[in-house]
Amino acid sequence: xxxxxxxxxxxxxxxxxxxxxxxxxxxxxxxxxxxxxxxxxxxxxxxxxxxxxxxxxxxxxxxxxxxxxxxxxxxxxxxxxxxxxxxxxxxxxxxxxxxxxxxxxxxxxxxxxxxxxxxxxxxxxxxxxxxxxxxxxxxxxxxxxxxxxxxxxxxxxxxxxxxxxxxxxxxxxxxxxxxxxxxxxxxxxxxxxxxxxxxxxxxxxxxxxxxxxxxxxxxxxxxxxxxxxxxxxxxxxxxxxxxxxxxxxxxxxxxxxxxxxxxxxxxxxxxxxxxxxxxxxxxxxxxxxxxxxxxxxxxxxxxxxxx
Amino acid sequence: xxxxxxxxxxxxxxxxxxxxxxxxxxxxxxxxxxxxxxxxxxxxxxxxxxxxxxxxxxxxxxxxxxxxxxxxxxxxxxxxxxxxxxxxxxxxxxxxxxxxxxxxxxxxxxxxxxxxxxxxxxxxxxxxxxxxxxxxxxxxxxxxxxxxxxxxxxxxxxxxxxxxxxxxxxxxxxxxxxxxxxxxxxxxxxxxxxxxxxxxxxxxxxxxxxxxxxxxxxxxxxxxxxxxxxxxxxxxxxxxxxxxxxxxxxxxxxxxxxxxxxxxxxxxxxxxxxxxxxxxxxxxxxxxxxxxxxxxxxxxxxxxxxx
Numbered sequence: 221x222x223x224x225x226x227x228x229x230x231x232x233x234x235x236x237x238x239x240x241x242x243x244x245x246x247x248x249x250x251x252x253x254x255x256x257x258x259x260x261x262x263x264x265x266x267x268x269x270x271x272x273x274x275x276x277x278x279x280x281x282x283x284x285x286x287x288x289x290x291x292x293x294x295x296x297x298x299x300x301x302x303x304x305x306x307x308x309x310x311x312x313x314x315x316x317x318x319x320x321x322x323x324x325x326x327x328x329x330x331x332x333x334x335x336x337x338x339x340x341x342x343x344x345x346x347x348x349x350x351x352x353x354x355x356x357x358x359x360x361x362x363x364x365x366x367x368x369x370x371x372x373x374x375x376x377x378x379x380x381x382x383x384x385x386x387x388x389x390x391x392x393x394x395x396x397x398x399x400x401x402x403x404x405x406x407x408x409x410x411x412x413x414x415x416x417x418x419x420x421x422x423x424x425x426x427x428x429x430x431x432x433x434x435x436x437x438x439x440x441x442x443x444x445x446x447x448x449x450x451x452x453x454x455x456x457x458x459x460x461x462x463x464x465x466x467x468x469x470x471x472x473x474x475x476x477x478x479x480x481x482x483x484x485x486x487x488x489x490x491x492x493x494x495x496x497x498x499x500x501x502x503x504x505x506x507x508x509x510x511x512x513x514x515x516x517x518x519x520x521x522x523x524x525x526x527x
Numbered sequence: 528x529x530x531x532x533x534x535x536x537x538x539x540x541x542x543x544x545x546x547x548x549x550x551x552x553x554x555x556x557x558x559x560x561x562x563x564x565x566x567x568x569x570x571x572x573x574x575x576x577x578x579x580x581x582x583x584x585x586x587x588x589x590x591x592x593x594x595x596x597x598x599x600x601x602x603x604x605x606x607x608x609x610x611x612x613x614x615x616x617x618x619x620x621x622x623x624x625x626x627x628x629x630x631x632x633x634x635x636x637x638x639x640x641x642x643x644x645x646x647x648x649x650x651x652x653x654x655x656x657x658x659x660x661x662x663x664x665x666x667x668x669x670x671x672x673x674x675x676x677x678x679x680x681x682x683x684x685x686x687x688x689x690x691x692x693x694x695x696x697x698x699x700x701x702x703x704x705x706x707x708x709x710x711x712x713x714x715x716x717x718x719x720x721x722x723x724x725x726x727x728x729x730x731x732x733x734x735x736x737x738x739x740x741x742x743x744x745x746x747x748x749x750x751x752x753x754x755x756x757x758x759x760x761x762x763x764x765x766x767x768x769x770x771x772x773x774x775x776x777x778x779x780x781x782x783x784x785x786x787x788x789x790x791x792x793x794x795x796x797x798x799x800x801x802x803x804x805x806x807x808x809x810x811x812x813x814x815x816x817x818x819x820x821x822x823x824x825x826x827x828x829x830x831x832x833x834x
Contacts, residue, residue, distance in 0.1 A: 316743040317698050317822070346810075363668050363815040391624050391723050400807050416698050416723060416820055420804060420813040436623040436750040443743040497727060500707050503653075506727040508670040513723055515624070 251493045254486060255517055262486045263478040263519065264373070266432070270294065271466035272301055273475070274434075276311075276458060281434035282475050283394055286427065288353065288372050289387050290345040293396050293428045296338040296407035301465045303336040305408060310457035314441040315449025317415030321397060322460060324409045327450060335408060344402040345426045350378050350385040356483045358491070360508050364388075364419040368511040370482035374430055375511050377422065387427035390417045390512035394429045414439040417512035432479055433518055480517040490517070558800045561793060562824055569793045570785040570826065571680070573739070577601065578773035579608055580782070581741075583618075583765060588741035589782050590701055593734065595660065595679050596694050597652040600703050600735045603714035606645040608772045612715060617764035621748040622756025624722030628704060629767060631716045634757060642715060651709040652733040654693040657685050662692060663790045665798070667815050671695075671726040675818040677789035681737055682818050684729065694734035697724045697819035701736040721746040724819035739786055740825055787824040797824070 249257075266284055274281040287294040300306065305323075312328055313321035325333045355378050357369035365377035371385065375393075378385040387393065393413045398405035405426055412431055431438070441458055444451040451457050466474050480487060491514055496505035556564075573591055581588040594601040607613065612630075619635055620628035632640045662685050664676035672684035678692065682700075685692040694700065700720045705712035712733055719738055738745070748765055751758040758764050773781050787794060798821055803812035 316746055361668065361670050363670075363817055364813060402810050417817075418820070419817070420801075420809075420820070422813070423811050424809055439623055440747050440749055442747055494727075502727075502731055503709050504730050506671060506729070510670055510724075510726070513725070513727070 248496075248498045249489070249493065250499060251490055254489050254493060255480075255519075258480070258486055260521075262481055262484055263521065264481050265478055265521075266466065268466035268469075268474065269298070270429075272297070272429070272463055273466055273469060274463050275461040276437055277461070278437045279434060280475065281437050282432050282477060283429050284373070284432050284479070285429040286372065286374055286387060289348055289374070289376075289385075290396075290426050290428045292339070292342045293345055293405070293407045293426050296335075296342060297410075297428060298465055299336065299338040300408055301463050302468055303338075304462070305333070305336065305338070306460050306463040308460070310459050311438075311441060312444075312457050313411075313448065313450045314443050314458075316443045318418065318449065319411040319413055319415070320438045320441055321409065321411040323397070328457065329454070333408075335406065338406065338408070340406065342403065342406055344398075344405070346402070346423045347384040347386040350380075350383050353385050354483060355385060356487075358509070358511065360495070360510070362511060364422060370487075373479060373482050373516065375514070377511075386423050388417070388511055389413055389419050389421045389427065390430075391415075391515075392431040392435050393427055394431060395421070396426045396428050398425055412438055417510075419512075432516070433475065433477055476520050478519050478521050480519075482516060555803075555805045556796070556800065557806060558797055561796050561800060562787075562826075565787070565793055567828075569788055569791055570828065571788050572785055572828075573773065575773035575776075575781065576605070577736075579604070579736070579770055580773055580776060581770050582768040583744055584768070585744045586741060587782065588744050589739050589784060590736050591680070591739050591786070592736040593679065593681055593694060596655055596681070596683075596692075597703075597733050597735045599646070599649045600652055600712070600714045600733050603642075603645040603649060604717075604735060605772055606643065607715055608770050609775055610643040610645075611769070612640070612643065612645070613767050613770040615767070617766050618745075618748060619751075619764050620718075620755065620757045621750050621765075623750045625725065625756065626718040626720055626722070627745045627748055628716065628718040630704070635764065636761070640715075642713065645713065645715070647713065649710065649713055651705075651712070653709070653730045654691040657687075657690050657692040660692050661790060663794075665816070665818060667802070667817070669818060671729060677794075680786055680789050680823065682821070684818075693730050695724070695818055696720055696726050696728045696734065697737075698722075698822075699738040699742050700734055701738060702728070703733045703735050705732055719745055724817075726819075739823070740782065740784055783827050785826050785828050787826075789823060 270285040270287055272283040285294045311320055311322045353371050355369055355371045357367050362368040367378040375388045375390045376385055377388050391413055395411050396405035396407050397409035397411055443449055446452040495509040496507060577592040577594055579590040592601045618627055618629045660678050662676055662678045664674050669675040674685040682695045682697045683692055684695050698720055702718050703712035703714050704716035704718055750756055753759040802816040803814060
């Protein structure tokens with residue numbers, strides 16, 4: 221039997237070249253065909269001042285920070301990364317279908333660690349004014365928020381009534397762990413969503429960014445057997461070699477990564493190609509897509525491209 | 528900083544005992560408090576004739592089959608398990624945020640394998656008549672289907688207009704891989720969802736059951752680096768020691784596992800406790816829950832219970 225469940229890239233690669241028969245409408249382009257026809261201007265390069273490199277033994281995880289949504293937390297995270305706060309610490313939690321987490325010295329049996337130049341106290345940044353935000357709304361309905369879409373490349377939500385917008389807890393979302401008090405996070409303890417989108421956390425905790433590359437280095441980590449997926453033995457924790465701001469990394473060592481812009485007609489077409497799959501395998505296009513089912517394509521730019 | 532993101536069980540365990548102050552309404556019970564107060568009749572024991580044990584080096588994965596939705600596929604799967612079809616094969620695919628998969632000898636470089644007494648050809652079982660099904664609907668809206676809820680313990684959807692019902696692709700869903708033709712699955716190739724619910728697959732492929740225990744043995748498997756997450760090297764594949772029907776396993780070796788019934792007032796209360804989190808940590812109850820955010824509790828029954 222042929223490998224089943226042909227999605228995205230390979231399904232497209234296996235599909236015959238685009239053909240139009242005289243008696244039928246042209247087949248809608250597949251996701252891959254759309255991406256193949258993209259222009260340099262459809263892609264954006266990550267800002268090194270808002271990009272974190274989490275280095276594990278297995279390789280690099282690239283995180284894009286979201287200063288438009290959590291400026292105070294991102295400020296602290298930049299400082300903590302610049303001063304090497306997390307270097308030599310470890311991922312200490314991996315809870316199945318939920319999150320991985322790191323940054324609390326107490327969980328590693330260590331005394332409280334100085335935050336260095338970072339601020340000891342930050343405001344909760346659960347949401348922001350929607351005004352001034354380039355919010356690209358999806359037509360699809362959502363149970364958690366009046367509107368969902370993308371803002372600055374991040375999956376987000378908006379409430380036209382309250383005039384507020386916030387980041388959404390999709391796969392790969394990075395947030396700042398907190399205690400019971402809403403303003404008890406300082407950006408030193410971070411978690412990454414690696415399960416079914418826990419949207420109930422939206423507007424209950426500060427999201428600070430999103431993993432754009434290397435999620436599979438986090439999602440495969442053995443699950444902790446303690447409560448909430450914390451590792452029970454020191455040997456089970458996953459060493460963090462370093463977390464650095466890309467701006468602090470020599471240019472030659474930076475990831476050559478581009479992310480598809482989410483505010484373009486091409487992106488709308490890509491989303492539509494996922495909302496209604498038209499390849500031979502799908503018998504019934506869904507006519508819908510959930511915000512968190514949309515993965516944002518990345519690429520290494522072609523050698524002849526300088527944008 | 529205290530470990531953040533206190534969800535479910537531990538948050539409840541840390542919460543003070545249920546107390547009522549003279550001047551305030553009683554606090555709604557937490558999920559854990561509800562489960563602690565459950566009766567034996569709130570739980571059900573898996574039917575050994577509809578339960579598969581997938582044995583890996585890391586331990587057992589328990590799958591409940593859904594004969595009410597896919598009787599022909601379940602029939603074949605029972606036969607294949609009884610005759611040891613998958614024993615000695617391997618998990619050959621692990622695609623991040625999507626599925627793990629096994630059962631295609633070609634992917635292991637092996638010749639076609641006899642299906643033994645199993646049928647060579649099955650009908651597609653993408654949906655069934657809703658009539659005769661005890662469908663327990665959720666009040667929450669869903670973008671993929673007119674109604675969602677639970678039927679026989681499985682997350683499912685229903686269309687009152689067409690009179691059809693079908694299983695939903697939530698985390699842990701088990702399906703039968705197929706080729707391009709709708710009726711090309713025979714139950715020998717199976718996949719398990721281990722990422723954001725790919726509901727676009729609903730009614731496009733036959734779901735045959737659900738993992739009720741041991742998901743973390745599958746979700747941590749290293750991702751394959753070939754197209755669609757297939758492993759490229761034989762050494763990367765994960766050996767399947769055996770897949771057996773629980774009915775074929777000596778009673779002493781069966782998992783003593785019970786699953787919370789989904790057609791009871793207690794289950795409605797559990798879902799409500801997840802829809803609107805009322806513990807001290809949550810500042811804004813969501814007022815909504817997605818079908819695939821509801822995990823169905825399991826337990827090892829207490830020693831003094833025989834139900």
